[in-house]
Structure formats: structure tokens, C-alpha cells
Amino acid sequence: MTVxxxxxxxxxxxxxxxxxxxxxxxxxxxxFFAGYVVLQYVVLGTAWNILGGYCGYVNFGSAxxxxxxxxxxxxxYKLITENDFYRMPIPVLMLIGGLVSGVVGFGMGYLxxxxxxxxxxxxxxxxxxxxxTLVVNWxxxxxxRGAYIIRPEQIEPIGNYIRYLFLLxxxxxxxxxxxxxxxxxxxxxxxxxxxxxxELAAEAAxxxxxxxxxxxxxxxxxxxxxxxxxxxxxxxxxxxxxxxxLDYAVNSIAMPLIGGTTSWVGPLIGALLLGSLQQIATVTIxxxxxxxxxxxxLVIFVIIAPNGIVGLVHTYxxxxxxxxxxxxxxxxxxxxxxx
Amino acid sequence: MSMAEGASTASxxxxxAAARALLQVDxxxxxxxxxxxxxxxxxSVPAGxxxxxxxxxxxxxxxxxxCICGTxxxxxxxxxxxxxxxxxxxxHQRTHxxxxxxxxxxxxxxxxxxxDNIRIPLLYTVARRRGSHHTAHEIxxxxxxxxxxxGLGEKARRLPRDLTQVEMRKLELARAMAAEPKLLxxxxxxxxxTHSEIEDILSLLVRLNEQGVTIILIEHIMSAVMSFSxxxxxxxxxxxxADGRPEEVMRDPEVERAYLGQ
Numbered sequence: 188m189t190v191x192x193x194x195x196x197x198x199x200x201x202x203x204x205x206x207x208x209x210x211x212x213x214x215x216x217x218x219f220f221a222g223y224v225v226l227q228y229v230v231l232g233t234a235w236n237i238l239g240g241y242c243g244y245v246n247f248g249s250a251x252x253x254x255x256x257x258x259x260x261x262x263x264y265k266l267i268t269e270n271d272f273y274r275m276p277i278p279v280l281m282l283i284g285g286l287v288s289g290v291v292g293f294g295m296g297y298l299x300x301x302x303x304x305x306x307x308x309x310x311x312x313x314x315x316x317x318x319x320t321l322v323v324n325w326x327x328x329x330x331x332r333g334a335y336i337i338r339p340e341q342i343e344p345i346g347n348y349i350r351y352l353f354l355l356x357x358x359x360x361x362x363x364x365x366x367x368x369x370x371x372x373x374x375x376x377x378x379x380x381x382x383x384x385x386e387l388a389a390e391a392a393x394x395x396x397x398x399x400x401x402x403x404x405x406x407x408x409x410x411x412x413x414x415x416x417x418x419x420x421x422x423x424x425x426x427x428x429x430x431x432x433l434d435y436a437v438n439s440i441a442m443p444l445i446g447g448t449t450s451w452v453g454p455l456i457g458a459l460l461l462g463s464l465q466q467i468a469t470v471t472i473x474x475x476x477x478x479x480x481x482x483x484x485l486v487i488f489v490i491i492a493p494n495g496i497v498g499l500v501h502t503y504x505x506x507x508x509x510x511x512x513x514x515x516x517x518x519x520x521x522x523x524x525x526x
Numbered sequence: 527m528s529m530a531e532g533a534s535t536a537s538x539x540x541x542x543a544a545a546r547a548l549l550q551v552d553x554x555x556x557x558x559x560x561x562x563x564x565x566x567x568x569x570s571v572p573a574g575x576x577x578x579x580x581x582x583x584x585x586x587x588x589x590x591x592x593c594i595c596g597t598x599x600x601x602x603x604x605x606x607x608x609x610x611x612x613x614x615x616x617x618h619q620r621t622h623x624x625x626x627x628x629x630x631x632x633x634x635x636x637x638x639x640x641x642d643n644i645r646i647p648l649l650y651t652v653a654r655r656r657g658s659h660h661t662a663h664e665i666x667x668x669x670x671x672x673x674x675x676x677g678l679g680e681k682a683r684r685l686p687r688d689l690t691q692v693e694m695r696k697l698e699l700a701r702a703m704a705a706e707p708k709l710l711x712x713x714x715x716x717x718x719x720t721h722s723e724i725e726d727i728l729s730l731l732v733r734l735n736e737q738g739v740t741i742i743l744i745e746h747i748m749s750a751v752m753s754f755s756x757x758x759x760x761x762x763x764x765x766x767x768a769d770g771r772p773e774e775v776m777r778d779p780e781v782e783r784a785y786l787g788q
Contacts, residue, residue: 390617392647
């Protein structure tokens with residue numbers, strides 16, 4: 188059958204080690220700088236997909252959860268590091284950021300999960316606006332001026348600090364896709380799928396839909412927060428308008444949609460593809476072109492491959508002559524159907 | 527004081543009635559805005575019963591099912607199931623207690639294969655009951671067996687979109703059966719089926735009933751209802767107008783009036 192989780196994890200750790208060693212061999216630290224952002228989007232896309240892809244609840248507030256993680260790190264930095272020069276290790280900051288965002292995810296879920304479809308999406312968007320307003324007015328973490336974080340130049344024995352951050356984000360990305368895959372193949376994953384397809388029927392089949400949705404918002408939020416926690420150390424200067432920016436919300440939706448939402452592979456492929464494209468565009472053209480790329484790709488995929496790259500491959504592999512006729516007929520009956 | 531005593535006697539009486547019957551519906555009422563969908567419905571279904579529930583379109587049959595199963599909340603009255611009061615319980619909790627239903631319009635899980643459609647109630651309802659923990663392999667077998675019973679065994683790996691309407695009704699029924707209910711409510715499981723398919727479903731329901739499952743059949747196809755039911759309940763405009771042996775109920779002038787017009 189399918190690969191067991193420890194094997195899966197091991198394979199990905201080996202791949203990660205190879206990528207890290209390869210990047211080191213290239214001898215240019217910019218690759219870590221760019222790679223960090225791509226990996227961050229792997230985590231964000233995977234996290235979004237746990238709620239959006241598995242359960243079918245579209246979250247427009249990814250930036251809020253990401254920013255919560257980032258701002259918990261800033262708050263701790265202001266509270267501890269600036270006062271007595273003790274630097275809390277970044278993995279600990281990631282756990283704290285994850286905890287804060289997870290709790291907020293749970294709270295948001297409890298308040299909004301009785302809403303469905305567009306109303307839920309609007310509520311998550313509202314959450315992002317409310318949190319941004321709070322942060323802008325919270326002087327302790329820099330308010331609208333933003334906050335500076337001074338990170339060490341080097342870390343032993345890896346060398347440049349950016350390599351360390353890259354490594355941490357890679358570990359988180361591996362953890363993220365492992366969690367997503369675990370969920371997918373578990374009882375929880377089947378429950379999520381039943382919620383996505385038909386909540387009334389899910390309830391009738393005995394699925395405690397509200398509890399499962401709360402689990403999804405909590406895991407999803409926590410992963411986003413963990414992705415955000417090291418961000419102040421990466422960027423050095425954290426500003427509310429960019430941390431709560433549209434990029435995060437749009438990218439974490441677009442990447443799973445382009446990759447395919449029904450499996451862990453989708454967000455991974457989508458984030459690697461889109462994230463790399465954006466990094467290349469940033470260097471060669473301009474960073475302003477990023478969202479344009481996302482927009483265009485999204486339109487193309489919604490029209491040509493509504494089930495993303497994974498869906499495209501899946502259909503191609505499973506295609507039998509008689510199936511194909513049937514599927515074409517179904518698609519003709521339901522034009523523009525988005526999963 | 528005497529009023530409190532009276533109330534407590536009444537509730538004891540209700541409790542003992544509920545203890546005898548598997549499903550005890552007392553004075554259930556439901557309105558949608560100004561429209562009264564159900565008015566003072568009382569119904570007692572003993573274990574092992576084969577009950578037919580009929581009525582013209584819009585008479586409140588599905589609303590009653592929705593109130594019993596927790597999809598809708600009734601404003602008035604109470605529902606007891608297996609001696610337990612259902613008020614305030616969510617639909618999934620009622621399913622866990624042993625109350626299963628099929629939907630009038632099939633609601634399959636469209637992104638899951640047929641086998642996985644059946645797997646959901648097995649994982650979420652059957653697996654949580656004491657002493658019925660299945661291994662992955664046993665669940666696999668249960669899925670195949672249930673699909674075979676409704677004649678969908680060969681399509682276990684297909685998606686619901688590959689099914690005809692008739693097959694979707696069978697899937698709907700198989701999914702309700704998978705929850706291993708004490709009471710199965712089949713809401714128009716046979717609409718659109720051919721004569722031989724109706725026979726298949728009927729014999730399936732009779733077999734389930736012989737295994738001890740109480741069944742409420744909601745149906746428009748009178749021949750099916752008459753051959754299946756041992757008791758018939760008729761709803762008209764949200765009110766119960768008849769309840770009794772099928773032949774007697776069908777001779778009832780009020781039922782004739784509702785069905786044939788005056």
C-alpha cells in the first residue's frame with residue numbers, strides 16, 4: 188500500500204539534507220535567502236490546505252496567522268532579549284508563535300464556523316483587518332513604525348545566520364507535509380473530506396463536524412504561526428502593512444489551488460513552483476510582478492485544470508476510453524465547477 | 527405543589543412509554559416563519575416495527591424526519607429514542623445512538639469513492655461503539671459487503687458522479703445501513719426505481735428488519751408501502767390523520783379524501 192510515515196519522514200529528511208548540502212556547495216548565500224521564502228510558502232500553503240482543501244473552508248486570513256507568529260517573536264524580543272540580552276532560540280519562538288496562532292485559530296473557528304461559504308471567507312478577512320489594526324496601535328511591538336530585530340551575523344557551526352533560518356524552515360516544511368499526509372490517510376482526513384463534500388450528510392453519518400472543523404482551524408493556524416515566528420529574524424525590520432500583506436493571503440490560497448487541494452502533494456508542488464517563479468521574477472524583473480504572476484496562473488488553472496496539477500496528472504493516469512467519455516459529459520453539464 | 531406532582535407523573539408516564547417504544551415522538555411542532563409544517567405530532571414506534579409513513583407532497587414527512595434526526599430543531603414537543611431524550615443533541619450524536627436516515631435527494635460524498643462513502647459511518651459511528659473496533663482490513667470487508675448488498679460491489683472504486691440516480695439512492699441506503707442503526711429511516715429510497723429494483727430494496731429492508739432493525743419507510747409508491755408496512759401513518763398538512771393497520775388506514779374516509787380529493 189502506501190509508504191509508512193517514518194519512512195516518508197526519513198525520505199524527506201534525506202531530500203532536505205541533500206538540498207541543503209547542494210545549496211552549500213553552490214557557495215552563494217543568496218540561494219538560502221530566496222529558498223527560505225519558498226519554504227515558508229510550502230508551510231503556509233500546506234497549512235491553508237488543511238482547512239481550505241481538506242475541509243473546504245476558504246480562509247482569507249492567512250496573513251493574520253502568519254503575522255501573529257511574527258509578532259509573538261517581536262513581543263518576546265522586546266520583552267526579554269532587549270532587556271537582558273538573552274536570546275530565545277528560534278525553535279522555541281516557533282513553538283510559541285504556533286501556540287498563539289493555534290489558540291487564535293481555535294477562537295476564530297469557534298466564532299465563525301457556523302458560517303459557510305463566502306460568509307466564512309469574509310469573516311476570516313475581517314479577522315486579519317482587526318488584528319492588523321490592533322498591532323498598528325500597539326506601541327510595544329513598534330506600532331505602525333515597525334520593529335527592528337537585530338539578528339546575529341553568524342551561528343556555529345553552520346556559518347551565516349540565514350543558513351540556520353533556512354534549515355529551520357526546511358524542517359518545519361517537512362513537518363508540515365508529514366502532518367498533512369498523516370491527516371489525509373487517517374480517520375480525521377476522511378472526516379474532513381466528508382465535511383467538504385456535504386456537511387449535513389456528514390452529520391447524519393456520525394461525523395462531529397464542528398469539532399473536526401475546530402481541529403482543522405487550530406492545526407492550520409498553528410502551522411501558519413510557526414511559519415511566521417522566525418520571519419522578524421529573517422527580514423530584520425518588521426512592518427505591519429507588509430506582514431499582514433495581501434501577498435501572504437493570496438499566495439497561500441493560490442499555491443494549493445494551482446498544485447491541487449485534495450492531497451499534501453498539491454500545496455508542495457504549487458508553492459515550489461510559484462514560490463520559485465516569484466523569486467526568479469524578483470531578481471530578474473521586479474518584485475512588483477509577483478502578484479501578477481499569481482493572478483495569471485490562477486486564472487489559467489481555474490479554466491484549464493480546476494483540480495490543479497495533481498488533478499491533471501491524476502486524470503491523465505486514470506483515463507480509460509469509456510471513462511473519458513463519461514467525464515467529458517459530466518464536465519459539460521457542470522461548466523466552471525470549482526472543487 | 528399538586529401541579530408539580532401532576533407534571534412529574536406525566537413525565538414518568540412519558541418516560542415509561544418511551545422505555546417501551548424505541549422511538550417516542552410527543553407533540554412535536556415545527557414552524558417555518560408563519561407556516562406550520564408540523565402540528566402536535568405524536569408517534570410511538572416499538573422496536574422491530576415496519577412502519578410506513580405516507581402523505582401528499584409538502585405534508586411534513588421529511589420535516590418530521592429532520593426533527594427526529596436533529597437536522598432541524600422542533601420548537602415544540604420532545605423526541606425520545608431508546609429511552610433517551612434527544613432534545614438538544616446534535617445530528618451526529620443521534621446517529622451514534624443508533625438512529626440512521628437516508629436523504630430524500632441523495633447526498634453522496636462526491637470526492638470520495640463509493641467504498642470511502644461507506645467508510646465514513648464505519649469510522650465515525652460504528653468504530654466508537656464499545657466492543658466493535660474494526661481493523662483496517664475488517665472495515666475494507668464491511669464496505670465491500672454493504673456495497674454488494676445493494677448491488678454496487680463492482681463500483682466500489684468509482685466516484686458517485688459515475689452513478690445513475692437509482693444507484694445513488696442505493697448508495698444512500700447503504701451508507702445509512704453502514705452505521706448499524708437500531709432505527710433506519712428510509713426517506714423515499716425507491717423513487718424512480720424500476721419494479722424489480724423496488725423488489726430488491728424491499729427485500730433488503732425486510733432482511734434488515736428481520737435482523738432486528740426497526741424501519742420507517744417514507745414512500746410514494748403505494749404498492750411498496752402496502753407490501754412492506756405492518757403499520758401505516760398518514761400525514762396531511764403537518765398533522766397526523768391516521769395511524770394503524772395498513773388496510774384499515776387506506777379505507778379511512780379522511781385518508782381517501784386527502785389522496786383522491788373530494
